Amino acid sequence: MSMTMTQKILAAHAGKSSVSAGELIETRIDLALANDITAPISIREFEKYGFQKVFDPDRVALVMDHFTPNKDIKAAQQCSVTRAFAKKHAITHFYDVGQMGVEHALLPEKGLVAPGEVIIGADSHTCTYGALGAFSTGVGSTDLAAALANGKAWFKVPEGMQFVLTGTLSEWVSGKDLILSIIGKIGVEGALYRSMEFAGEGVASLSIDDRFTISNMAVEAGAKNGIFPVDETAFEYIKGKVKRNYTVFSADRDAGYSDVIEIDLSKLRPTVSCPHLPENTKPVDEVKGVKIDQAVIGSCTNGRLSDLRQAAAVLKGRRVDPSVRTIVIPATQQIYLEALREGLLEIFIEAGAVVSTPTCGPCLGGYMGILAKGERAISTTNRNFVGRMGHAESEVYLASPVVAAASAVAGEIVSPDKL
Secondary structure, three states: OOOOHHHHHHHHHOOOOOOOOEEEEEEEEOEEEOOOOOHHHHHHHHHHHHOOOOOHHHHHEEEOOOOOOOOOHHHHHHHHHHHHHHHHHOOEEEOOOOOOEEEHHHHHOOOOOOOOOEEEEEOHHHHHHHHHOEEEEEEOHHHHHHHHHOOEEEEOOOOOEEEEEOOOOOOOHHHHHHHHHHHHHHOOOOOOEEEEEEEEHHHHHHHHHHHHHHHHHHHHHHHEEEEEEOHHHHHHOOOOOOOOOOOOOOOOOOOOOOOEEEEEHHOOOOOEOOOOOOOOOHHHHHHHOEEEEEEOOOOHHOOHHHHHHHHHHHOOOOOOOOEEEEEEEEOEHHHHHHHHHHHHHHHHHHOOOOOOOOHHHHHOOOOOOOOOOEEEEEEOOOOOOOOOOEEEOEEEOOOOOHHHHHHHHHHHHHHHHOO
């Protein structure tokens, strides 16, 4: 029976020779993830049902990344609950202040994700790890509680969509522009409970960070997961990080897909998602001139070192508009350190930006960049729903790091090639 890449991974973890779309299966998992917001809920359920130990303390990751260092008493209490649980159960991969990072950048960096694995997380953007050829997806906190106890999860096997990529990206165009363009094309429910599988000769031209960004935002199209073939780019990334055996899966040549969409990367332009849905996309030239009050460069979508390098290339020798609060957030401590060593942080500060500790803070309207009524932000984050970054009458425009940086300089949305 022919299967997609996702279906092959799920079949192997369910102990079955094959699975088909729509089938309900129970699979073993390789890693269970939660953060400082979702973990306390899972812990409460875990303890309510009388579970005494986690299935494997080496295969649980708890990352304090949303409100740490703690922004208020409630955030402090949430982290306290999670710290106590991590200590009680000797959780190997517990990351707190000084070690934490934005979870979906931190886990691959730590070698906790490998091709062919099944990873679930109580966070919708857990689908990020498909960049490395893993099946990864977000689940509810109660589902995660059960997985913490027994190391298993149930799924309805998703139908697949295939995106065949050709050509290469032009200057100033990145993986963020590609995924925004895709979401604009198919809509926020265009891949509902389906796997978004990427193929074609154009894949080779995408950096691993492009792939992380694309997989990260698969959920914004309603997808169960996004996944890339495992090639030399992926092998190079995990080299020295992953020290365990893993299995590489690939889709059968005659695998059935509900849709096959071809995309010529060379035809893409820098793209902006306008309020209040990620599908509301337009080429940046059609949005130019929109005044902004804040620019955010970071998050699990675009806070990696290459993202910071791209933003720094735009900001070097320039100053941000004094009316634009510009916030740069390296996604992990390691990225922060490397950016420091490369002089990127100096560029940001000299440009008039502020550099934050790794945090998800402003992305979900938590802290480190809340919008007031009537304010607009351009952000490299992944959602621009009503009130996402603050007041219900504020607005968020999603863009790549280079567009966000150029717009911060101009004081309005602009393409970097127009500075």
